[in-house]
Amino acid sequence: MRSISYAYAISAWLFFAGVVYQVFLAGIGLLGGGDMTAHMGFGYLLPLVAILLFLVGWAAQPDRRTFRLTLLLMVLTLIQPNLPLLRDVSPALAALHPVNALAIFWLALTVARGATTLVGRPTVARDEVQVPR
Amino acid sequence: MSVHQARTLYLAVIWLFVACLVVQVFLVGLDIFGDAIDPTTHRTWAYIYGWLTPILVFLGTIGRLPLSMRLGTVALLFLFAMQTLLPSLRDVLPVVAAAHALNALLIFWLAMVLARRARDAAASQQSAGA
Numbered sequence: 001m002r003s004i005s006y007a008y009a010i011s012a013w014l015f016f017a018g019v020v021y022q023v024f025l026a027g028i029g030l031l032g033g034g035d036m037t038a039h040m041g042f043g044y045l046l047p048l049v050a051i052l053l054f055l056v057g058w059a060a061q062p063d064r065r066t067f068r069l070t071l072l073l074m075v076l077t078l079i080q081p082n083l084p085l086l087r088d089v090s091p092a093l094a095a096l097h098p099v100n101a102l103a104i105f106w107l108a109l110t111v112a113r114g115a116t117t118l119v120g121r122p123t124v125a126r127d128e129v130q131v132p133r
Numbered sequence: 134m135s136v137h138q139a140r141t142l143y144l145a146v147i148w149l150f151v152a153c154l155v156v157q158v159f160l161v162g163l164d165i166f167g168d169a170i171d172p173t174t175h176r177t178w179a180y181i182y183g184w185l186t187p188i189l190v191f192l193g194t195i196g197r198l199p200l201s202m203r204l205g206t207v208a209l210l211f212l213f214a215m216q217t218l219l220p221s222l223r224d225v226l227p228v229v230a231a232a233h234a235l236n237a238l239l240i241f242w243l244a245m246v247l248a249r250r251a252r253d254a255a256a257s258q259q260s261a262g263a
Contacts, residue, residue: 023234030165031223032231087166095162102158105238106245 005119008060011053012070012112018046019108023101043081050077057115066114073107076100139196140258144251146189151244153182158237179217186210189247198254205247212240 022042029036050073057070080100087094134142160175186209193206216236223230 020235020238023238024231027231027234028228030231031220031227031233033223033227034231084166091163091167094166095159097166098158098162099155102155102238102241105241109242 002119004056004060005115008053008056008062009112009115009119011049011056012108012115015046015049015053015073016105016108016112018042018049019101019105022046023105026101040081047074047078047081050074053111057111060115060118062114062118066111066118069107069111069114073104073111076104076107080104134195136195136197137258139192140198140251140255143189143192143196143198144248144255146185146192147244147248147251150182150185150189151241151248153178153185154237154241154244157182158241176217183213183217186213196254198251202247202250202254205243205250209240209243209247212236212243216240 022039025039025042026036028034029039054070054074057067061067062070080097083097083100084094157175157178160178164175186206189206190203190210193203198206216233219230219233219236221230
C-alpha cells in the first residue's frame with residue numbers, strides 16, 4: 001500500500017507541474033512569439049494524466065476530501081480542452097477556459113498536498129477513513 | 134483604526150482582490166475567445182483593482198499581521214506591478230513576456246494563501262478578544 005501512496009503523491013505533483021508548464025505554453029503562444037500548437041498538444045495529454053491520477057487515487061485510498069477533489073480535478077481537466085471549441089456557439093462559455101485553468105491549478109495543488117500527507121500517514125490510521133466504493 | 138478593524142478589513146479586501154483576479158482572468162478569456170466588448174478591458178480592469186494591493190500593505194501594517202503575511206503582501210504588490218509591465222516586453226524579450234501567464238498563477242496562489250491566513254488571523258483576534 002505504501003508504494004501506491006508514493007505513486008499517488010508523485011503523479012499528483014507531476015500533474016501539478018504539467019499544469020504550470022501548460023500555462024507557460026499558453027504565455028508563449030500569446031506573448032512569447034510562438035503559436036498555440038504546443039499548448040493545444042499538451043492540453044490533450046493532461047486529461048489522460050488526470051484520469052490516471054484518479055485511478056491511482058482510487059487505489060491509494062486517501063481521505064474522503066482528497067479523493068473527491070481528485071475526482072473534481074479529473075472532471076474539470078476533461079472539460080478544459082472542450083471549452084475553446086465553444087467559441088462560436090457561446091464565447092462567454094469559451095471565455096471560462098482560463099478561469100477553469102485557475103480552478104485546475106488550485107485543485108491540483110490541493111490534491112498534491114493531500115496526497116503527500118497520505119505518504120507520511122500510517123496504513124492503519126488511513127484505513128479508518130475508507131473511500132466510498 | 135484598531136488592530137481588529139484593520140484585520141477584518143484586510144480579510145474583506147484580500148477576498149475582494151481574489152474575486153477581481155477571477156474576473157480579470159475571465160476578461161482575458163473574452164479577449165481571446167472573441168466576445169470582448171473592448172479588448173483593452175482586461176488591461177483597464179487591472180489598473181482599477183490594482184490599487185487594492187497598496188491598501189492591503191497599509192491594512193497589514195495597521196493590523197499588525199505576522200511578519201510573513203506582511204512580507205507576502207508586499208510580494209503581492211511587487212508581483213502585481215511586474216504583471217502590468219511584462220506584456221510590454223513582448224518585442225524585446227518574448228520569453229520574459231510569456232511569464233505574464235505564469236506570474237498570474239503566482240499572484241493567484243499568493244492571494245489565496247494570504248486570504249486563508251487572514252481568515253485565521255481574524256478568527257484568532259476574535260477569540261482573543263472574547
